[in-house]
Amino acid sequence: MxxxxxxxxxxxxxxxKVPVYATGIIDQPWEGYSETDHDVWRMLYQRQRxxxxxxxxxxxxxxxxxxxxxxxxxxxxADLNAVLKAATGxxxxxxEGLLPELDFFDHLANRRFPVTWWIRRPDQLDYxxxxxxxxxxxxxxxxxxVPVFADYMAAYGRGGVKAxxxxxxxxxxxxxxxxYTVEFGLIQQxxxxxxxxxxxxxxxxxxxxxxxxxxxxRVGFDLERIMRTRYRIDSYQKTYFVIDSFEQLMEATxxxxxxxxxxxxxxxxxxxxxxxxxxxxxxxxxGEGWPTDADT
Ligand code: HBI
Ligand code: FE
Numbered sequence: 001m002x003x004x005x006x007x008x009x010x011x012x013x014x015x016x017k018v019p020v021y022a023t024g025i026i027d028q029p030w031e032g033y034s035e036t037d038h039d040v041w042r043m044l045y046q047r048q049r050x051x052x053x054x055x056x057x058x059x060x061x062x063x064x065x066x067x068x069x070x071x072x073x074x075x076x077x078a079d080l081n082a083v084l085k086a087a088t089g090x091x092x093x094x095x096e097g098l099l100p101e102l103d104f105f106d107h108l109a110n111r112r113f114p115v116t117w118w119i120r121r122p123d124q125l126d127y128x129x130x131x132x133x134x135x136x137x138x139x140x141x142x143x144x145x146v147p148v149f150a151d152y153m154a155a156y157g158r159g160g161v162k163a164x165x166x167x168x169x170x171x172x173x174x175x176x177x178x179x180y181t182v183e184f185g186l187i188q189q190x191x192x193x194x195x196x197x198x199x200x201x202x203x204x205x206x207x208x209x210x211x212x213x214x215x216x217x218r219v220g221f222d223l224e225r226i227m228r229t230r231y232r233i234d235s236y237q238k239t240y241f242v243i244d245s246f247e248q249l250m251e252a253t254x255x256x257x258x259x260x261x262x263x264x265x266x267x268x269x270x271x272x273x274x275x276x277x278x279x280x281x282x283x284x285x286x287g288e289g290w291p292t293d294a295d296t
Pocket of ligand 1: 095097098099100101104114115116131174175176178179
């Protein structure tokens with residue numbers, strides 16, 4: 001198995017303090033996975049797939065099956081890469097965990113998705129602070145099979161590399177866009193609201209809460225509104241943003257963000273749960289159960 005991971009630094013972002021590791025690419029130690037590791041994968045996979053019928057976007061479920069992902073064993077990155085590379089040019093690379101943002105953006109810009117090589121323990125089934133293999137592989141990888149989403153993710157990476165050279169505020173705005181779309185986004189289908197965000201599809205509780213709870217707001221996608229909206233990493237979202245299609249997401253990243261960052265630099269950010277005058281409100285949340293201590 002690999003040597004103990006080197007913590008490079010703790011990035012302090014809206015996400016709070018999370019450990020960040022060296023940026024080395026790690027070969028997936030597939031032979032090193034224990035039966036317990038495969039059992040954790042199988043339990044989480046089966047539980048989530050049962051929950052996600054009628055809750056996840058059609059594209060997510062179709063793509064996950066099309067790439068040959070199954071509950072049986074932890075998939076081999078090499079097997080998935082053969083299908084993924086042919087479909088959209090993306091490939092999975094193994095990493096220790098969260099990477100410094102510039103490294104992460106550079107991987108996305110080059111169609112490499114970093115997947116944590118280790119999977120959580122059985123006692124962490126319902127929550128783990130850092131993204132593990134289940135969050136990354138089950139949650140993020142399937143939609144990379146969808147060309148327009150794959151293009152969005154690469155465009156996002158290029159935007160991130162560019163933002164890194166502009167100023168720290170630009171990065172904060174951009175990571176909020178990632179948070180409220182790639183991690184916690186909802187999509188309007190003809191037959192109802194569906195989940196596409198990886199943070200939701202990989203979480204039992206939030207898969208139900210995000211669509212069915214009266215508590216959170218649900219608001220139509222608006223790029224600058226999202227870039228100004230704060231978030232916390234340790235609770236369900238107070239507001240979910242809804243896209244009409246992945247094409248809408250791709251179009252939103254068309255223009256150069258530099259003038260947007262300049263405009264937003266002088267404007268205050270929004271608390272996560274506060275509706276704004278121009279919001280296209282799909283559901284006005286009751287706010288029940290929100291953490292009271294946070295000003296986020
Ligand atoms: N690193 N491995 C990994 N996975 C992520 O999802 C990730 C990251 N580093 C930074 C990061 N995400 C977030 O800050 C994004 O918003 C950029
Ligand atoms: Fe993630």
